[in-house]
Amino acid sequence: MLAEPFVHVASNFAMILQSPEHGIVNAPSANDLARAFIRWSHFVGGITWIGLLYFFNLVNVPLMKKLDGPTKSKVIPELLPRALWYFRWGAVVTVLAGLAYYGSYIMRTDAHNAGQSTLVWFSLWLLVVVVLYAIMFGVLQNVNNGYAIAAIVAILAIVLIWATLYLFGDRGAGNKTLSIGVGGGMGIWMMLNVWGIIWRYQKKIIAATIEGTTAPADLARKAFLASRTNAWLSLPMLFFMAASHGDYIIFAK
Secondary structure, eight states: TTTTHHHHHHHHHHHHHOOTTTSSSSSOOHHHHHHHHHHHHHHHHHHHHEEEEEHHIIIIIHHHHHHOHHHHHHHHHHHHHHHHHHHHHHHHHHHHHHHHHHIIIIIIHHHTTOOOOOOHHHHHHHHHHHHHHHHHHHHHHHOOHHHHHHHHHHHHHHHHHHHHHHHHTTOOOOHHHHHHHHHHHHHHHHHHIIIIIHHHHHHHHEEEEEEEHOOOHHHHHHHHHHEEEEEEEHHHHHHHHHHHHTTOOOOOO
16 A cells, blocks of 8 residues: 555656656756757856856946945945855856857758858857957946947947858858857857956956955946946847847748
8 A cells, every 4th residue: 555656656756757758757868968068157157257247237236336435434445245156157157158059059950951060150250259258348448438339239249140141141141050150159258258357357356346445436436447348238138149049040941
């Protein structure tokens, strides 16, 4: 009597693990596991990174404006180093896992079907992304007006869309390759902003706060503008990443 429930559990579990024709769960291959792990890592890293990005822009910035100097000297050394650690490494995990998934499974399929080299496609796309970011970096370093930065970044985003369509749109690339090419390119810009501007200046601000001195005001301003740029870029980035999965077929096929 006592063993009967366990017999049913064992038989049900065996049914779940049967062959794809008769069972519920398919046994994964090594390639399936690798692909699932890369995509899972991309999701976990992205949730951590973008979640903290929204925390900084929607919660932390308004809060810090209301705190006096002595309170900031206690809060900043405790809060920011840990939060920025997860923030910047979440960005790295997101982008590296995304690049691995994009190059190995998405772009590779379209390039192969078109008889093209995946390495050439990937290199051309990455070159465009990096060149456009170099312009953005220069703007964020030298322009102090948020509206001017927004206009220039919008133009760069349009150029990224045009370049992605020009390079791959008529060469057999489908909606996934094109959509992720745009959204992923913006994600790379955001990661480079994290490491090239936000973290580079924030660690100086944290160090000055710990020492009891005042960091130059322009450091906080530049870090803020880069972070706010990332917050706005995250919206079209997430849109294009979602569109790559068929919610909206934005690029023809």
